[in-house]
Amino acid sequence: MEIVVVIKFVPDLVEDLTIDPVTHLLDRSFLRLLPNELDEHALEEALLLKEKHGGRVTVLTIDTGDVDETLFTAVAKGADRVIKITGEGFDQGVSNRRLAEIFQHALADVPFDLLLTGTQAVDDLDGFVGALLAERLGLPYVGYVTRVAAADGKLVARKEYPGGLNADITVSLPAVLGIQAAEKPPRYVVTSRVMEAMKKATIDEAKAGEAGEEPGVTVSRMSLPETGEHAEMISGGAAEVAAALVKLLRERGVVTQAR
Amino acid sequence: MTAKSVIVLVGLLVSAAVFGYRVHQRVCHMRLGRPVEPFGHWGERIKGVALFALAQVRIFRFPGTGTAHFFIFWGFVLLFPTILQAILEGVSPGFALPFVAGFPPLLLLQDFIALAVIVGVMYGLYYRALARPERYKGSHQFEGNLVLCFILTIMVTLLCSTGIRQNLGQSHVSPAWQPVSAATGRLFAGLSHGTQHAVEQVAWWIHIGVVLVFLTLLPIGKHFHVVTSLFNVLLRNLNPRGWLAPSPRLDDTEGVGRVEHFTWRQMLDWYSCSECGRCQDVCPAYGSGAALSPKLLIMGLRAHLYERGRALQAFGATADSTENTILKKQVCGDVISDEILWSCTSCYACDHECPLLIEHVQPIVDMRRYLLTQQRADPTLTGALESLRRYGNSFQKSDKQRAKWTTGLDFKLKDIRKQPARTVWFMGDYASYSPALTEATLATARVFQRAGLDVGLLYDGERNAGNDVRRAGEEGLFELLRQKNLAVLGKCEWEEIVTTDPHSYNTLKNEYAWNGKKPAVYHYSEVLDRALSTGQLAVSRKLDCVVTYHDPCYLGRYNGVYDAPRRVLTALGCRLVEMPRNRDRALCCGAGGGRIWMEEGKVTERPSENRVREAANLPGVQYFVVACPKDLTMYRDAVKTAGLEGRLIVKDLVELVDEATRGDARATAAPPVTA
C-alpha cells in the first residue's frame, strides 16, 4: 500500500506564548515549533499499516525552518521517502487552506492509496488540513480515526465518538483519513538510529506552488487568558450541585444523552 | 608397572581428558564473544589478586561463611601437594614429592589446615541444611552440598591415610609434626597392621577417586570458579566504578541482541559465578519482590551461552535459526525477560558485593540498549526519553525554564556563560524543575553564598547530564546530551564543578571526556565539608538533633564519598546514628537506572519504604538525612505511604546546613524524640 503522511508544525505549548503588541497576533519570533502530535500518530499508523501490508510510506511537510530532524526521525522509524516543501514566509505561519493547496500541488507526482494526517492540530483556526486536502484531491475523508483495517481494496476506519463509543466506516481507496490516535503510541526510535539517518538518508525538496485565491479568515486580535485562575465553584446542597454538574457535563459534550 | 599404576594412570588420563574437553568447550564458547581492549596495568592487577583472590577480603562481609571459605580455599592451595603426592605415588609406588613431601613445618601446617577445612565444610553443610539462607534460593543446592561432601571426604580420607601411616611407621616425619593425623590414626590403632594397611588403601583409593571425579565435574558447574576466579580477579575492570562501556554497533543494532555480542571477558565473569547469592541479598529490586535476581541473571546467561555454543557447533552458525528451538532463543526476552531487565536500579550493590568481582550492571545495560531499539520499553520511559531528547530534561518542560527557580532568590547567581566563576554549579533536572526540590535548591544557593563560594550557573544552557539516560540504555541520547553539555561548558571559564545531584556527579566525573585537563567534580557535601572545616562557613547555631544518614548509591558505593557528609553533620552538632545497612551497604531508594521514569512493577514492599522503616526502628532518630534529589523525593513519599508521618522527617543535608549557618537566633524546634 502506498501511504502518504502530511505533517504540520505547530507552536510548542510547553513554552510561554506571547502576543506581539503591534500586530496583536501570536509573537512567532521566539516560538519553538514541533510536529503536530496527531500527525505523529498518523505517521505511526502509516508505519503499522506498512508493517502489516507492505508498501511504502512517504512523509511530506513544509519547511518552517527546523524540520530536518523530524524528517530524519521519520526515516529512522521506517519512512521510505521524506519530502520538505520550501517557500517564502513559511516560518511566519501558514493557514490551513494554503497548506492544503501546497500539499495538493506537491502530491501531483506522488501517487498513493491512502493519505493519513492528524485529525486536527492545536493551532487550527481555518479548517482542518486533512479534510481540506481530501476535498482538493476529490477523495473521501473520515476523521477521528483510531484504527485502520484493510481488506479487499477497501478500508474500514474506526471512528471515535464521545463516551467510548466507536463506529466502523468502510471507505474505498484512494482516501484521506484524519487520525485521532494510532493503534499503538508513536514509537520511540533510539537517537543513534536518528543520527544514522541524518548521515545516510536524503530529504527530497520541492518548491511550493503559487498561492491561489483562497477564502480566508482574518483574525483581528489574539489574547492570552487571565492568570490566577481558580475553579469555578458550584455551591448548594447535594441535589443542587448534582443538577448543576449534570448540566455542565452535557454542555461540555462529555456525556451523550442518557438513553 | 603394576595394575594399580595402570589404573591410576588411566584414571588420571581419563579425568584429565574429560576435564580438558569440558574446559576446551567453554573456552570455544567464550571465543564467540567480542574482543576487548588489551589489559595492561599489571602491577595494579597483581595487587588486586592479592586483595581479592588471596586475602578474599570481600568474602568476609558474611563473616561465618566467609571464614569457612577462606580456610577451604587456602586448604586446597596448601593441600594441593598432598593430592599430587597421592596420585603420583599411585602411578609410581614409593614416589615422594621432592622437598614438599618431607618438610615438617609444611606437614604441620597441612595437618591443621585439613582440620580447618573439615570445620569449614561442616559449618557450610550446617548452614545449608539448617540456616537455609534466602540467597541460596535458585542456586544449584545439590551441587553445593555434593561438593562439600566431596571435600569432606577428601580431607577425612587424607587424615585417615596419614594417620594410619603414622601408626605403621610409614611416615616421613614424627607424629609430633602431624598431631591431627596422629589423632585420627589413634582411631584405628586397635586394628591389626594388616587391617590398618587395608583401611589405608581404601581411604587412599577413595581419596584419589573423589579427586578425579571432582576434577571432571569442575568445569560444568559453579565450581568452575576454582579455575577461573584467579583470571577473573586478575583481569578485572580497572575503569572507575561509575563508568560504563559504550555501546558497540553490531549487526545494525545496538547493545546485545545475541549472547555472542557480549565480550569474552563478560563471559568469563559468568563462568566464575559460584552462585553464592550475595548479590541477590543486597539487590533492592529482588528485595522488593521484583523479577530481577542478579545471581539468576548471571546463571541464566552462563547456561544460555553453553546451550547456544553447543548448538552452533552442532548446526553451524549459518543454520536456519528459526527451525532450531535452541538457536531461536533470544537472550533478551527468552533467557532474561524484559521485565527482569527493566527492574534494575543500577545501584551497584551487586557488583560491589560479589567476591569474584562479577559485573551485573553492564550486561543489563547492554541488553537494555537492545530492547530500546526493538521498542520494548514502557511508554512512561519512552515519554521521558522523548522529553529528554527534545527539551534536555525529563519533566516535559521547556529548557528555557531551567533556572526559573532562581526567581525565589533575593540575589542573582552568576551566568557562567557570560561571566567567569570559580565553580560551576551543575543543577541537575530535579533541582531545576521539580517543585518538591525548590526549597532545598534555594537553601543550597543561600548556603553557597554564605560560604563565600564564587558560583555560576549554566542557566538554560544546561541539559540533563545523561547518567540515567545511559543506564536506561539510550546510549545515543546520552552521547548527545553529553556533547551539548561539554560544548556549553567548553565556552565558559571555570575551574571546578559542584552539583547537588549524585547521578550528575557520577557521569560528569567518570564518563565525560574533557579534552585535555580533567576538572575537579565535587558533590556539594564535599564542598560544604571543606567550607566548614576551613571555617569559610561558620555554624551560628548547633543543631540539637538525632539523625541518620542515607548514603546515595552514586555518591557512596559508586564514588566512595562516605565521610564528607558525615563530617558535615557532626560539624552542625547533629548526633549521627547509623542504620544497620550503611555506607556501601546502603539500600537504594529504587529511583536509579531510569526507574523513576518507569511504571512501578508489582512490589511486595518498596525499597524506599523498607529503608524508612529501617530508620524508624532506630530509637530516638528524628531526621532521615539525604543528599540526593531523587532520595528526597522518594523518601518523603515513602514516609507518607509507610504511615510514618509523625515519626520521621526527611531532610536534605543542605537544609540542615542552612538552618545551622543562618546566623539568626531563631531556633526551629526539632520534633519530639519518639522511641
Next chain:
Amino acid sequence: MSGEVWVVVEALRSDVSEISYTMLAAGRVLATGLKSRLSALLIGHPLEKLAGTLGAADLVLGIEHPTLAEFNPEAYLRAATAAIEAHAPRVVLFGHTAIGTDLASGVAHRLHLPVVTSCRSFRFDGGEPQFSSLTCGGKITATGALPAPSCVVTVMPGGYKADEGRVSQAPPLEILPLPAGLETVRTSFNEFIEPPAGDVDIAKQEILVSVGRGIQNKDNIALVEALAKSLGGVVCGSRPVIDQGWLPITRLVGKSGKQVKPKLYLAVGISGAPEHLEGVSEADTMIAVNTDGKAPIFDVAHFGTTCNALELLPILTEKLRSP
C-alpha cells in the same frame, strides 16, 4: 434565503447530541443580531423523532434517506453541500466534533467559503458578527469578524448553555430535495462498537472519575464505580487509594501511575498533590469535589464544589441515569 443562520444538527443513534443545542443557542444569538432566521439542517432518518427538540430553531430543513440513518461522511457531505449551496446562508454552524469536523472543511472548499474553527462564542461589533475561538491548547483566544457574505464555522462547547438551545417542540419541517449520488458514495456506515468491559487502560479513557483519600474507606468506592458507570467512564485514583489496595495499580493516575488525557476528570476526595496532577495535566474538563475549599486541586480544576462526596455521588449518579 440569504442572511440566514444555519445549524447543522448532529445525532447519534437517534439521539440529538448536546452540541446541537449549544449551536442552536449560539445560532439564536447570531440570528437575533443579524435580524434573520435560525434554521436547523437535519440530516438523518427518520426525521420526525429527531426534530422534536429543535424548537429553538425557526425552521427545520430536513434531508431524509436510508443511507443517512447514521453518520456517513461522504453522504452527509453531499447532502449538506447541496442544501447550503441552494440556500446560501450567512453563517453555517457545525459542531467541533467527530461529525462536524468531517463536514465543515469539505463544505467550505466545495462552495469556496471561508471556515472558522474552534469557535466558542459570538458577538456583534457595530452590527457585524464577530467570532471568538480558543486555540493553542486553550492558551490563546482569537477574535475576528465572521467573513461575509457567507461562511462556515465549527463550534466548541463552553460558550453557551445547551439548555438555552433546547426547546421541546418541533418547529415547521421542510423536506429538501435529495442530492444526487447518495447511493454511489465512497464511504458507508457499518456498525457501532460499544466500549469493552473488563480492566481498562485508563490512559485511553475519555471519562475518568478519580478517587482519593477523601473517600475514606473501601466500601465507598462502590459509590464512585456507580457514578463512573453512569457516565460511561472508568474509576481511577491517587496513590493513597492504590496503596490501600482499594483499587488495582492499573488505575493509578500520577507520577508513578498513568498519564491520562480524558475529556472529563472528576476528582473526588483528591487534594491535588503535584505528583497526582502530573498524571492529569491535560484533562479537557476537570471537576473537583473536596470538602477542603483550600485544596490545591481547586487551582487546577475548571469547576469545583466543597459538597460532601458521599452525599453528592449517589444523587449525581441517579440524575445521570434518569434525567
